[in-house]
Amino acid sequence: LRRLISDVGRESGIAWIGVVDREGRVQVSSTENLMGHKFEVTAPECNTCHAVAPAQRLRSTTLVRPDGGVLRTVTPIVNREPCQRCHGSEHRLNGVLIIDRTLTPLQSAIATSRTQVLVGSAAALFALMASLGFAVERLVLARLRRLRKAARLLGQGEIDARARAD
DSSP, X not given: OHHHHHHHHTSTTXXXXXXXXXXXXXXXXXXXXXXXXXXXXXXXXXXXXXTSOGGGOXXXXXXXXXXXXXXXXXXXXXXXXXXXXXXXXXXXEEEEEEEEEEOHHHHHHHHHHHHHHHHHHHHHHHHHHHHHHHHHXXXXXXXXXXXXXXXXXXXXXXXXXXXXXX
16 A cells, blocks of 8 residues: 555656555655655635544545645545444544645646637737727828818819719
């Protein structure tokens, strides 16, 4: 089990993996520094499950750690018949499996997508403004210049002056 946890803990995207006993103490860990660490049931992360009666708890719970960079999945390890040879039958659970997955790749992908959307939106806005500017120039301003020129000529006494309608 220790080798399996260690191997899985080295996989990309896995920040930490461990097995915690019924008392909340880490018994198997992918990193040595958390071996023996005690999780308090009153901690906000633990309260997600322990605030609910055992019969109503979900089979597995996934939550974002308070620092926001890790997605934690907590899965109870049920004391099934094959386990009872070593662990006895007096407890329903032998502990929990905790897997912390890093959100860094997902956050990087979101940041990249956000940048692409912003650049695309800016390009679309520029194209829209350029098209709108061209349309205003051709449909309004050019006609107003022709009208102004004709009005000037009329004011100078050229009665035959006309503004083209196109």
